[in-house]
Amino acid sequence: MAGLSLMIGASDMNLGAVFRGEGDDALILLASRIPRTLAIILTGASMAISGLIFQMLTRNKFVEPSTAGTAESAGLGLLIAVALFPTTSLMVKMVIAALCAIAGTLLFLKILDRLPPREPLLVPLVGLMLGGVIGAIGTFFAYQLDLLQYLGIWTTGEFSGVLRGRYELLWLTGGLAVIGYLFADRFSIMGMGRDVSITLGLNYRTVMWTGLIIVSVTTAVVVVTVGAIPFLGLIVPNIVSRIMGDNLRAAVPWAASLGAGALLLCDIIGRVIRQPYEIPIGTIFGVIGSMIFLYLLLGRQSHAVR
Amino acid sequence: MIKISHVSHQIAGASILNDVSLMIPRGGITALIGPNGAGKSTLLSLIARLTPLQGGQITVDGADVTTTPTDALARRLSILRQDNSVAARLTVADLVGFGRYPHHKGRPTAEDHAHVEKALEMMGLHPLSGRFLDELSGGQRQRAFVAMVLAQDTDYVLLDEPLNNLDMKHARQMMERLKEAARVSGKSFVIVVHDINFAAAYADLIVALKDGRLHSLGTPEEIVNRPCLRDVFELDIAVETVGGHPFALHQIAPEPLVES
Known part of the structure; x- marks a missing residue:
């Protein structure tokens, strides 16, 4: 599957070069095609890893940034940043969005503590509700401040605006993904619960915070640069978990390749289907993703939950 | 040696453990017995720092479980809880x-x-x-x-009902192998067992808890006998000797004792 993802990556660039850069324009390739492909790979891989880590931390297979309020919190944070400090750099806006994403995720984890542990489906429902509430607050302020169209852009990911100089922040998610991989054993142990973690001498709080920050900052960067891609962090880890199991040392590279591959595929579909116009990748993935999500929910008798 | 001094514990206002002090020696198998709710699992959790201590002190070979770094403790002591x-x-x-x-x-x-x-x-x-x-x-x-x-x-291994779900063959095998490991490598096992006869046959020391207090502590012969069991479990249990070990016939009500 890693090979498949690479192939898609390659063919995507060929295809792109062929039907976009008719006059074999190297500038298009360098300024648009390569950044776009890199952005997609970084986003897909890091969002998939974030989902995987998030699911280990919460011990719930249905949790990911868009079912836990993280993505909405990041959007709200970005809105606050744009409203209060419209002239600051993208970096500062990203930091504010990341802080809001951390706060929102923390709130979600606090609520999680009070939910009955035997009701795994309650968790994403509560997360979606929390996301809805935070999203509604965001919409209200966006409406008041005439920023609604921005909010639309942040909540539906798409890569058509990715050019050289506008995606480099995404390398940060690549770095976070590497940290996630280095911590893989610790997150796997967290997935076995608090008692096992303590028995094995893990500093439970430190690992929890590390994971929280990786997930929140990755989400914030993605929201700020390309916009949220719902369900990616949910579907990819679940597929990997079914095939590979939850030993993250082995699962992280697979999730990364599959995440990048799936996103590349959706991007190609989005570009081809209504040529020369584009359908945002978030929409494509949202449609395909929600169908797979429903399938996982309905067909969960085997491995999706305990 | 695990040293437990004046440990008390409450959950939601209810007293689970009440001023428990005891020493679990190094090497061999120590069995924790007692009726449901006697505080056996809570005591194991406290020793293994899964639950923070509310009162008293617990040390493992001199290392205080609340102050020793958790990863250092993880190389000395391990625990398996009941519900995994x-x-x-x-x-x-x-x-x-x-x-x-x-x-x-x-x-x-x-x-x-x-x-x-x-x-x-x-x-x-x-x-x-x-x-x-x-x-x-x-x-x-x-x-x-x-x-x-x-x-x-680890030198110390705490097992909360390790025989859960095991069939007869595997239950006996597990106890034999733990006993062997204790003998060969000098490990200490602290085990919560419900089948008193496993404790009687394999433990070197039996600790009986009742209502959150230390009831009694001794060799299998000292604990697994009719008067002591009646006191701990509030149940009249006949005890025979089989293969040199006391053997409790707890499944059936015994003939009433004839006072002589």
């Missing part, structure tokens, strides 16, 4: 391998692999090592968890 519902999809080999984490911190060496092999072997798990936990029976899963704790290779 792991949602993560792991293979048996993965799970047992994680038992070595306190030693290798993510970089397993040949020695770590050897320990994992030994633990798998001890629990008879080799044929199952590539299977996922959710594809195993309850008893097989239980053995996998015990193997994980054994792979951690």
